[in-house]
Each structure stands twice: as C-alpha cells, then as structure tokens.
Amino acid sequence: MxxxxxxxxxxxxxxxxxANEASQLASSVAETSGGHSDFIIFGITVLVLACFVGYYVxxxxxxxxxxxxxxxxxxxxxxxxxxxxxxxxxxxxxISKYFGLVAVTLAAVNIFGGxxxxxxxxxxxxxxx
Amino acid sequence: xxxxxxxxxxxxxxxxxxxxxxxxHPSTARRGNFLGILGMTIAIVTTxxxxxxxxxxxxxxxxxxxxxxxTSIAVKIQxxxxxxxxxxxxxxxxxxxxxxxxxxxxxxxxFNIGTVGSIPMGSLIEMSIGTxxxxxxxxxxxxxxxxxxxxxxxxxxxxxxxHFINLLLGLGIIALIVKFCIxxxxxxxxxxxxxxxxxxxxxxxxxxxxxMPVIVSMLNSxxxxxxxxxxxxxxxxxxxxTGALVGSSGAILSYIMCKGMNRSFxxxxxxxxxxxxxxxAGGVKDDRQAKQGNAADxxxxxxxxxxxxxxxxxxxxxxxxxHALREMGDLLKAAGAEVRYAIHPVAGRMPGHMNVxxxxxxxxxxxxxxxxxxxxxxSETDVAFVIGANDVTNPAAKTDKTSAIYGMPIxxxxxxGQVFFVKRGMAxxxxxxxxxxxFRDNTLMLFGDAKKVCEDxxxxxxx
Numbered sequence: 167m168x169x170x171x172x173x174x175x176x177x178x179x180x181x182x183x184x185a186n187e188a189s190q191l192a193s194s195v196a197e198t199s200g201g202h203s204d205f206i207i208f209g210i211t212v213l214v215l216a217c218f219v220g221y222y223v224x225x226x227x228x229x230x231x232x233x234x235x236x237x238x239x240x241x242x243x244x245x246x247x248x249x250x251x252x253x254x255x256x257x258x259x260x261i262s263k264y265f266g267l268v269a270v271t272l273a274a275v276n277i278f279g280g281x282x283x284x285x286x287x288x289x290x291x292x293x294x295x
Numbered sequence: 296x297x298x299x300x301x302x303x304x305x306x307x308x309x310x311x312x313x314x315x316x317x318x319x320h321p322s323t324a325r326r327g328n329f330l331g332i333l334g335m336t337i338a339i340v341t342t343x344x345x346x347x348x349x350x351x352x353x354x355x356x357x358x359x360x361x362x363x364x365x366t367s368i369a370v371k372i373q374x375x376x377x378x379x380x381x382x383x384x385x386x387x388x389x390x391x392x393x394x395x396x397x398x399x400x401x402x403x404x405x406f407n408i409g410t411v412g413s414i415p416m417g418s419l420i421e422m423s424i425g426t427x428x429x430x431x432x433x434x435x436x437x438x439x440x441x442x443x444x445x446x447x448x449x450x451x452x453x454x455x456x457x458h459f460i461n462l463l464l465g466l467g468i469i470a471l472i473v474k475f476c477i478x479x480x481x482x483x484x485x486x487x488x489x490x491x492x493x494x495x496x497x498x499x500x501x502x503x504x505x506x507m508p509v510i511v512s513m514l515n516s517x518x519x520x521x522x523x524x525x526x527x528x529x530x531x532x533x534x535x536x537t538g539a540l541v542g543s544s545g546a547i548l549s550y551i552m553c554k555g556m557n558r559s560f561x562x563x564x565x566x567x568x569x570x571x572x573x574x575x576a577g578g579v580k581d582d583r584q585a586k587q588g589n590a591a592d593x594x595x596x597x598x599x600x601x602x603x604x605x606x607x608x609x610x611x612x613x614x615x616x617x618h619a620l621r622e623m624g625d626l627l628k629a630a631g632a633e634v635r636y637a638i639h640p641v642a643g644r645m646p647g648h649m650n651v652x653x654x655x656x657x658x659x660x661x662x663x664x665x666x667x668x669x670x671x672x673x674s675e676t677d678v679a680f681v682i683g684a685n686d687v688t689n690p691a692a693k694t695d696k697t698s699a700i701y702g703m704p705i706x707x708x709x710x711x712g713q714v715f716f717v718k719r720g721m722a723x724x725x726x727x728x729x730x731x732x733x734f735r736d737n738t739l740m741l742f743g744d745a746k747k748v749c750e751d752x753x754x755x756x757x758x
Binding site for chain 1: 307308310312315316318319320321322325326327328331332334335339340342343345347348349350352353354357358359360361362363364365366368369370372374377380381384385387388390392394395397398399401402403405406417419427511515518520521523525526527528529531532533534535536537538539540541542543544545547548551598620638640645646647648650654655657659660661662663667
C-alpha cells in the first residue's frame with residue numbers, strides 16, 4: 167500500500183512537471199497558431215497523464231471489488247452526457263437536437279443504472295460480525 | 296469555456312479519481328460510489344448552466360425517462376445476471392457516443408467547432424474516431440449481452456476467412472475516415488457508423504461464453520476510449536480524463552483475466568476457444584471410474600473436519616446456489632470448522648462476480664480470499680469443496696504441457712485431505728480438458744444440481 171502511495175506521489179510530482187511544460191508549450195503554440203489545434207496537444211497531454219493516474223488507481227482496487235469497479239466505471243463513462251446536453255441545448259428543433267436528446271436518455275439510463283447497481287453490490291459487502 | 300466551468304469540470308474529474316480510489320477496500324467503497332455520484336452531478340449541473348443550453352424542459356424529460364429506466368433495471372436485476380447487465384450498459388455508452396458525434400456533425404456550432412461543411416480537420420478526425428469506437432462498442436456489447444443472456448449461442452462462431460474479413464473491414468473504416476475528413480460528406484459519416492456496427496458484431500461472435508469476462512472488460516475499456524474521443528471533439532478535459540480512467544480500468548481488468556487463464560489477449564480476441572467443438576476434441580475417453588459419493592457422506596465427513604475451503608465457480612451462479620452454500624457453511628462453522636472461500640481470478644462471467652454473489656448471500660468478505668492469499672493453505676486443509684468450478688482446479692495446468700490450459704494458475708485443491716466435486720455430470724469444463732482430479736483417490740464426486748446438493752448436505756448436517 168505505502169509503495170503505491172509513494173509511486174503515486176512521485177507520479178503526481180512528475181505529472182505536475184509535465185503539466186507545467188505542457189502549459190508552456192500550449193501557450194507558445196497558441197501564440198503562433200490559435201484556434202483548435204492547440205487543444206489537441208494539450209488534450210493528448212491530459213489523456214496520457216490520466217492514463218497513468220488510472221493505471222495506478224485501478225491496480226490499487228482490491229480484486230474482490232472488481233465487479234463494483236465495472237459498475238462505477240460504466241456509470242462515469244456516461245459523463246459523455248456533457249456532450250449530449252450541449253447537443254440537446256439549443257431552442258430551435260433540428261435533427262442535431264433530437265440526436266442530443268436520445269443521447270441524454272441513453273446516458274441517463276447508464277448513470278442511474280450504473281450507480282444504483284454499484285450501490286446495491288457494495289451494500290452487500292459486510293465484515294465478519 | 297469560462298474559467299469557472301473549467302474549474303468545476305476539474306472538480307468532477309478529481310471526484311471520479313477518488314471514487315475509483317475508494318474501491319481499494321470494501322470499507323471505503325460506498326463512499327467512493329457516493330463521490331462518483333457527486334462528480335457526475337457537478338458535471339451535469341455545470342453543463343446545464345452553459346449559456347448555449349436552453350431547452351431545459353425537453354432535456355428534463357429525456358433525463359427523467361432515462362433515469363427511471365436505469366433505476367428500475369438496476370433495482371430489479373438479479374446478481375447472477377450482473378455480467379449481461381454491465382454488457383448492456385456498455386452498449387448504451389457506445390450508442391450515446393455515436394449520437395453525440397452525429398449531433399456535432401449536423402450542428403457543429405453548438406460545440407464551437409465551425410459550421411456545417413467547414414468543420415476543422417482535427418475535429419473531424421476526433422469525431423470520426425469517437426464514432427467508430429462508439430459504434431463498435433455498441434454492437435460488440437449487444438453480442439456479448441446476447442451470449443451471456445443466452446439469446447445468442449455461447450459457442451464460438453467461427454468461419455473461414457473471418458479474420459481476413461475483419462482486417463478488410465478495419466482497413467475500410469480507416470479509408471472511410473480519411474475520405475470523410477476530406478469531403479465531410481454525410482453518407483460517409485453513416486457508412487463509418489454502419490461498417491463499425493458490422494465489425495463490432497464480427498469481432499465478438501467467434502468468442503466463447505467463458506471468455507466473456509475478458510470481452511466485457513475490453514468493452515468497458517472501449518466505452519472509455521469512446522468518451523475520450525468525444526472529449527477531444529468538445530475540447531473537454533473532463534471527458535478525456537474520465538475516458539482515460541475507464542479505458543485503463545477496462546484494459547487492466549482484461550489483462551488480469553487473460554493472466555488468470557494464461558492466454559494472451561490476442562488469443563482470446565481471435566476466438567474459437569472452448570464450446571462444443573473443444574469439448575468434443577477433448578473427449579478422448581478414458582475408462583477410469585470416478586468415485587461417486589452422496590450428500591450424506593459429504594455431510595458426515597465435513598462435520599468432522601476442522602478446516603474447509605469452498606471453491607465456487609460459474610456453476611454455483613447458474614444454480615443460484617450461493618444462499619444454500621452459505622447456510623451449509625454456517626452449519627459447518629457451528630460444528631466447529633473453519634470455513635473459507637477461495638476465488639480464482641476468472642471464476643464466473645465477470646471480474647469479481649463470485650465475490651458479489653457470496654456477499655449477496657451474506658458471506659463476510661474477510662472469509663473470501665483470492666488465489667494468492669489462500670493457495671498455500673490447501674495442503675493443511677481437511678476438505679476442499681468445489682462447487683461449479685472445474686478447469687481452475689485442474690492440476691494438468693501444472694504438469695501436462697500438451698494441455699490446452701497448461702500454465703494457467705490453478706487452485707491447488709488436490710493438496711487438501713479430501714476433495715468434493717459438485718457437478719451435474721462428468722462433462723469436461725470450458726477448455727474441453729478432462730480434469731484428472733476426478734479420478735484421484737481423495738476425490739469424491741457429488742453429482743447433481745449445485746443448489747440441490749447443498750440442500751441435501753444441509754439436511755445431513757442437521758440430522
């Protein structure tokens with residue numbers, strides 16, 4: 167356990183360093199190009215770092231809770247609802263808005279279903295009395 | 296995006312990370328789930344406060360309908376049906392990703408990515424990749440759901456040239472994406488969706504039922520990458536971070552499952568493993584007779600044992616035997632025995648499935664141990680009680696280099712003083728390999744339905 171936390175600590179330090187470099191890089195790119203392209207490099211930086219965070223956090227999950235882990239990750243992957251809400255947001259009706267509304271419904275099924283079923287699973291895990 | 300919005304999304308991301316972190320121990324796990332809910336709430340409220348989001352009424356209705364459906368399913372579902380439920384949920388994330396991408400394509404200005412027909416190249420690439428992954432996740436999860444639920448045969452469906460067709464389709468999708476990024480043509484967009492739907496089906500049909508833990512984990516991972524892909528389209532770090540967390544989580548679980556079977560990920564993906572074909576091939580009959588016992592014998596012997604380890608497998612889930620099994624364990628404990636449970640990494644149809652079923656039956660989690668924790672103890676154990684598991688106990692994995700399961704980590708039940716095998720018949724397990732343990736001197740077979748056998752033993756113990 168302490169080994170993992172040490173790793174996490176050193177990792178977060180490295181992450182901060184990389185993030186600093188990335189923000190410098192991003193701002194220098196923004197000066198020259200501007201627009202969307204500067205997000206791509208920044209986004210990839212975030213993606214790679216988040217993969218590392220995910221790697222260490224998930225390895226620390228006890229195998230007994232791997233099913234609840236799938237429940238939670240299933241629920242949080244529905245954070246895609248953010249995109250669905252933006253799509254469904256405009257007042258005027260068009261195909262794009264309807265796609266958005268369908269996506270909101272699908273993601274909502276998942277969010278509620280995922281968290282509720284995980285809670286059900288976790289409430290059953292009890293220690294010896 | 297305003298600074299406040301960005302900050303709120305960052306809080307959400309951190310809460311999601313802490314939510315997974317909470318699962319490191321059962322005592323902190325429920326708090327973890329709560330943090331996840333909190334993170335999701337913040338993300339949704341923040342997005343709703345975006346000036347571009349105005350149609351609250353319609354959104355509210357859509358959200359309510361989805362929420363009601365999701366909650367009612369999650370409240371009712373039987374714990375033995377968890378794997379198919381998770382597979383079904385993954386398919387929804389995939390489909391939602393496709394819809395969000397389609398929406399972005401038809402109304403890019405809502406996402407600040409240009410106007411119809413002149414979406415920047417970068418956004419098009421991200422959009423089409425997110426769409427393709429989402430579509431594969433959708434149909435792949437539906438097939439996995441069908442196999443787990445029994446709508447589709449659990450046997451691997453293999454045909455000649457299968458992998459070649461998949462390869463062609465994969466290359467075709469890449470070509471379509473390239474063309475789409477240049478032309479921005481709507482037919483091309485839907486062609487990408489369609490081709491990805493097809494490849495999703497083709498990828499999963501050759502994979503056998505018992506390999507589904509790997510596949511469900513893999514699709515879990517895909518649903519994460521789809522979310523991350525959409526995150527790039529929206530320039531939204533929250534989606535990217537969450538997608539990466541989910542993506543790596545699914546990938547790690549697939550890795551753990553593959554290791555538990557000593558097979559490579561590619562070997563699982565190529566499919567064709569297990570099912571009837573393998574069972575026939577492995578059916579080189581030997582005339583050895585396994586010793587058969589009855590529940591009364593088992594009850595008598597276990598009553599006089601000091602240490603007992605129970606090894607549950609998928610058969611226990613199928614027979615819904617977990618409650619009867621726990622009752623049997625309680626009676627044995629009352630008779631003075633130490634009862635523990637040993638879980639193989641690939642027992643059941645999803646990672647951690649057995650732990651949930653035992654928890655459902657009120658088995659305390661500190662009596663349920665993983666392979667590494669308990670494997671040495673079998674040699675000092677009086678009785679190993681194997682219920683609904685087979686391949687994961689087969690010593691051929693350690694000795695027989697020609698065996699299909701050679702190298703797979705197994706539970707060393709053969710080292711126990713006495714082994715009981717609860718099985719419906721002498722059929723070989725998923726890998727189609729005969730378990731030589733059945734013919735050992737210290738093994739007694741208890742034929743019958745797992746639940747029925749447990750109930751009979753309970754009767755024997757009560758007398």
